[in-house]
Amino acid sequence: MKLGVLDSSNLTGGQQLAVKYYTVAVVLFGAQILFGLFAGLQFLAPEFGYNVLDFSVNRMVHVNAMIVWMLYGFIGAIYWLVEEEAGTELVGLKLGNLAFWVLTAAVTVVVLVYLFVQTGPGEIESIWFINEGREYIEAPRWADIGIVVCLLVFFYNVAATFMKGKWSGISGVLVFDLVAVAGLYLAGMFYTTNVSVEQYWWWWVIHLWVEATWEVLIGCIMAWGLIKTLGASRKIVTTWLYIEVALMLGAGILGLGHHYFWIGTPEYWFTVGGFFSALEPVPLVAMVVHAVYDSGVHRFKNTNHPALAWLIAHAFGNFFGAGVFGFMHTLPQVNLYTHGTQWSSSHGHFAFFGAYATINIAMFYIALQKWRGNVYMSAGLADNGWKWKWALGLLNMGVVGMTMALLVSGYEQAFVERALGGSTWAAYFAAQNSVWFIQGMLWREIFGLMTAAGFGLLVWDLVTIGRTETRSMLIPAEAAKAAA
Numbered sequence: 001m002k003l004g005v006l007d008s009s010n011l012t013g014g015q016q017l018a019v020k021y022y023t024v025a026v027v028l029f030g031a032q033i034l035f036g037l038f039a040g041l042q043f044l045a046p047e048f049g050y051n052v053l054d055f056s057v058n059r060m061v062h063v064n065a066m067i068v069w070m071l072y073g074f075i076g077a078i079y080w081l082v083e084e085e086a087g088t089e090l091v092g093l094k095l096g097n098l099a100f101w102v103l104t105a106a107v108t109v110v111v112l113v114y115l116f117v118q119t120g121p122g123e124i125e126s127i128w129f130i131n132e133g134r135e136y137i138e139a140p141r142w143a144d145i146g147i148v149v150c151l152l153v154f155f156y157n158v159a160a161t162f163m164k165g166k167w168s169g170i171s172g173v174l175v176f177d178l179v180a181v182a183g184l185y186l187a188g189m190f191y192t193t194n195v196s197v198e199q200y201w202w203w204w205v206i207h208l209w210v211e212a213t214w215e216v217l218i219g220c221i222m223a224w225g226l227i228k229t230l231g232a233s234r235k236i237v238t239t240w241l242y243i244e245v246a247l248m249l250g251a252g253i254l255g256l257g258h259h260y261f262w263i264g265t266p267e268y269w270f271t272v273g274g275f276f277s278a279l280e281p282v283p284l285v286a287m288v289v290h291a292v293y294d295s296g297v298h299r300f301k302n303t304n305h306p307a308l309a310w311l312i313a314h315a316f317g318n319f320f321g322a323g324v325f326g327f328m329h330t331l332p333q334v335n336l337y338t339h340g341t342q343w344s345s346s347h348g349h350f351a352f353f354g355a356y357a358t359i360n361i362a363m364f365y366i367a368l369q370k371w372r373g374n375v376y377m378s379a380g381l382a383d384n385g386w387k388w389k390w391a392l393g394l395l396n397m398g399v400v401g402m403t404m405a406l407l408v409s410g411y412e413q414a415f416v417e418r419a420l421g422g423s424t425w426a427a428y429f430a431a432q433n434s435v436w437f438i439q440g441m442l443w444r445e446i447f448g449l450m451t452a453a454g455f456g457l458l459v460w461d462l463v464t465i466g467r468t469e470t471r472s473m474l475i476p477a478e479a480a481k482a483a484a
């Protein structure tokens with residue numbers, strides 16, 4: 001292993017596949033930010049892109065790019081860890097590579113159709129070939145089916161690898177969770193003309209993904225990440241994982257009810273949704289305690305500072321973005337006023353970034369370290385590591401800034417449109433034109449630019465970090481073994 005050189009022979013087969021997924025993930029993350037900036041600009045200059053790239057299109061590309069890049073990141077993370085965790089080589093590597101290319105080609109076609117075809121007549125063909133019209137999972141049906149097939153390949157690879165090698169607490173939870181992630185996607189694939197029924201099932205994917213199965217998934221990745229970056233004890237980490245999963249599923253599944261307040265479902269959802277979703281922050285507190293405890297026990301000593309910093313950003317981002325900002329509007333008494341305002345968008349940005357962007361970025365850094373021949377990536381990095389530190393700062397401050405700006409706009413909507421105006425059409429426009437609302441939109445765009453700057457720096461750092469590094473992360477005995 002030559003230190004500092006980006007060499008794929010430093011990686012196992014599964015890990016080489018993982019970095020392919022990561023590469024696409026970073027590209028799509030960039031697309032997400034670009035189209036977010038377009039959509040944000042349209043709040044300030046509504047004529048921008050009119051009839052060429054309408055708000056609806058920008059918004060769709062923005063949120064779909066996000067879902068897809070995060071899924072790519074997760075798949076990459078699992079391919080990254082599966083061989084080491086199972087103690088054997090990846091089963092079905094060739095098939096996995098094929099699935100990667102098929103999936104990536106499909107994603108490319110879908111994005112091009114979103115951008116150039118955009119909409120079709122209200123017929124079933126549009127659902128099959130243009131888009132299915134379900135926010136976040138708009139992929140047309142042909143692509144839906146392709147996605148399911150590629151994910152089945154992925155599932156087979158992962159499960160078969162653990163079956164061939166050995167199981168652990170983490171891998172058991174992981175495989176069980178992957179069944180649920182894939183299974184729930186099916187709930188968003190059929191079509192009904194009844195909007196209430198349509199929404200009812202759509203939330204099975206959206207809510208149960210991000211507040212149950214994705215949380216469990218990143219619980220597994222986090223557990224593994226803490227073992228790898230800090231050398232945390234597997235026994236302790238696994239115990240935490242079980243507790244977190246039990247709490248997460250306990251509150252998250254019935255917490256689904258907080259989306260059933262106003263869509264025409266029975267009234268008992270007020271009580272069920274209000275009560276259980278209010279408990280959802282509890283496991284998120286456990287996750288912060290867990291991460292900080294582990295780091296403290298190891299005195300934050302590790303060989304990959306950027307990765308650990310992003311893991312900690314994840315623990316806090318998940319707690320504040322999902323837990324605190326979710327809790328704020330989860331009781332029906334509050335949600336009556338805040339539902340569907342920029343308040344929701346404020347929480348949506350903070351939660352997705354805080355919980356999921358962060359941990360993916362941590363895994364990118366873990367991958368780069370090994371890709372560059374296990375270089376040391378802690379104190380004393382070239383240029384004092386200013387790039388990763390500034391990227392961390394700008395991205396987090398950018399997103400928190402957007403969150404606060406959106407909260408101001410959302411607060412104003414809840415007050416002017418809902419509380420004072422009683423949710424009339426006229427009140428809606430009064431709220432949209434109020435100076436507080438517009439200022440919030442302006443500041444969102446400014447902080448969005450800060451986020452974009454942070455992203456640019458992150459990419460720059462990812463391609464350069466460790467390049468001139470001459471120290472190995474391995475302790476001498478291990479280094480000798482690795483060199484042999």
Ligand code: HEM
Nearest residue numbers: 210258277280322326327329330339340344348351352355
């Ligand atoms: C990482 C986890 C989470 C993510 C990524 C997330 C993301 C989102 C997003 C994007 C929306 C907007 C959905 C739409 O388009 O209508 C939303 C809505 C909502 N979230 Fe979360 N969320 C998370 C966790 C939570 C938690 C833990 C709670 C409560 C404790 C919560 C409470 C809510 C509520 C009540 C709404 C509905 C807002 C409305 O009525 O408009 N969320 N969430």
Ligand code: HEM
Nearest residue numbers: 033036037039040059344345348349352353357448451452
């Ligand atoms: C970098 C600058 C960004 C800008 C300017 C931006 C702008 C926007 C805009 C204008 C919307 C549509 C909101 C609406 O319909 O009223 C939106 C939605 C959304 N964005 Fe962003 N965004 C940015 C970055 C991000 C990032 C980094 C994430 C998460 C990782 C994210 C996650 C979301 C989500 C989840 C929604 C849907 C929210 C909802 O349904 O309430 N965005 N964004």
Ligand SMILES: [Fe+2]
Nearest residue numbers: 207211256258
């Ligand atoms: Fe939810």
